[in-house]
Amino acid sequence: MSNxxxxxxIINTLITDLKDARQRxxxxxxxxxxxxxxxxxxxxVNPLLWEIGHVAYFHELWILRHLDNxxxxxxxxxxxxxxxxxxxxDRWDLPLLSxxxxxxxxxxxxxxxxxxxxxxxxxxxxxxxxxxxALFHEDMHTEAFTYTRRTLNYPAPVFNKTHTDNPQYNAGPxxxxxxxxxxxxxxxxxxxxxxxxxNEKWQHPVTVQPFAIAKAATTYQQFAHFVNxxxxxxxxxxxxxxxxxxxxxxxTQPNGWKKDDNNNWLIKHFDQWQxxxxxxxVIHINxxxxxxxxxxxxxxxxxxxxxxxxxxxxxxxxxAKRRYPWGNTPxxxxxxxxxxxxxxxxDVGALAQGDSAFGCRQMLGNCWEWTANTFKPYPxxxxxxxxxxxxxxxxQTKVLRGGGWAxxxxxxxxxxxxxxxxxxxxxxxxxxxxxxxx
Numbered sequence: 001m002s003n004x005x006x007x008x009x010i011i012n013t014l015i016t017d018l019k020d021a022r023q024r025x026x027x028x029x030x031x032x033x034x035x036x037x038x039x040x041x042x043x044x045v046n047p048l049l050w051e052i053g054h055v056a057y058f059h060e061l062w063i064l065r066h067l068d069n070x071x072x073x074x075x076x077x078x079x080x081x082x083x084x085x086x087x088x089x090d091r092w093d094l095p096l097l098s099x100x101x102x103x104x105x106x107x108x109x110x111x112x113x114x115x116x117x118x119x120x121x122x123x124x125x126x127x128x129x130x131x132x133x134a135l136f137h138e139d140m141h142t143e144a145f146t147y148t149r150r151t152l153n154y155p156a157p158v159f160n161k162t163h164t165d166n167p168q169y170n171a172g173p174x175x176x177x178x179x180x181x182x183x184x185x186x187x188x189x190x191x192x193x194x195x196x197x198x199n200e201k202w203q204h205p206v207t208v209q210p211f212a213i214a215k216a217a218t219t220y221q222q223f224a225h226f227v228n229x230x231x232x233x234x235x236x237x238x239x240x241x242x243x244x245x246x247x248x249x250x251x252t253q254p255n256g257w258k259k260d261d262n263n264n265w266l267i268k269h270f271d272q273w274q275x276x277x278x279x280x281x282v283i284h285i286n287x288x289x290x291x292x293x294x295x296x297x298x299x300x301x302x303x304x305x306x307x308x309x310x311x312x313x314x315x316x317x318x319x320a321k322r323r324y325p326w327g328n329t330p331x332x333x334x335x336x337x338x339x340x341x342x343x344x345x346x347d348v349g350a351l352a353q354g355d356s357a358f359g360c361r362q363m364l365g366n367c368w369e370w371t372a373n374t375f376k377p378y379p380x381x382x383x384x385x386x387x388x389x390x391x392x393x394x395x396q397t398k399v400l401r402g403g404g405w406a407x408x409x410x411x412x413x414x415x416x417x418x419x420x421x422x423x424x425x426x427x428x429x430x431x432x433x434x435x436x437x438x
Contacts, residue, residue: 057081242288287422325356336365367430404428
């Protein structure tokens, strides 16, 4: 990376974003007692007290220590917060700092990180890249903090005044498919992008056959038809792994669904039960469940190439790739449901300003969308400096695209790939479907 002088506006924006991310991290632990900050030991969550320290450690490790060879603010930082070398199940037994001590460590790291950015003349492109990496790492953790609060049955965090009852979000359904001709498509991030992760590198040609993809994500009402049709008891709709998962867990409905006294579905929202919003995008659905719904409905999940093409291409040129579905300008609240603004998914017919060139709505935000693909590297993959970001999950997880309602919009783009095990229904994941091929 070159050492050309960095535009001060880039640095100022980065400093603002670092402060914003930290404010969100702290808001997500606000109001929790010492017992809640440790929480129940589960495979899918971390102790929140450990996790907020780990977030600060990641900034310190890759910015202050890696770039400046500085000493840690904590002599025991590696033994407490190195997620690569500390087994998940051991994190509940560590001699963790108190909350005050942890927050002091977080302040020390952030202040030092900002101080080095304020020295504009010595900031390099590598500094910007690694700082963005640490910023987006914290952004990913704040989303994890959010779903952890639901998993552990904690109250919803309080940091927004706008919720799903906002009139602009009550836009109803959006039915139907769009037809896309396909062709040779350049999947992945271009080499001139200012930032991307290793699993997005690099753009390479793939052949996409003509396909038809839903204009919108699957709604609660659409998924409820499958549940009400006893879809969870009919083996023909499940692949072998999914059926095994279903039998092991003895499920007859999705995570966080139950009937009220009038036989209407209620949906769990953090520690509360709420009436089902029929036209909102369904979430907390795992890959097995999404795939089973598709078989029941005579549909299929899109490949990630189909998904990215529908989000980024245009009918005139599928390789005139847009950074976002609507173009190349950053997301606004008129285009995406992100940043925990709504505190849940909204009607799939809302936010028409965010449509892709093909007419697909909410391809960014609202819910992460499962694709058919197992997570694998692109051709000539090389790991970034944080080698364990992608590599350990190749071949073991499924690809999701698009971002959810709790995802910070500053980090998302059409080429972003995330990945979870096919059994994960705790995350903010749903799906859109494709018509079966002729």
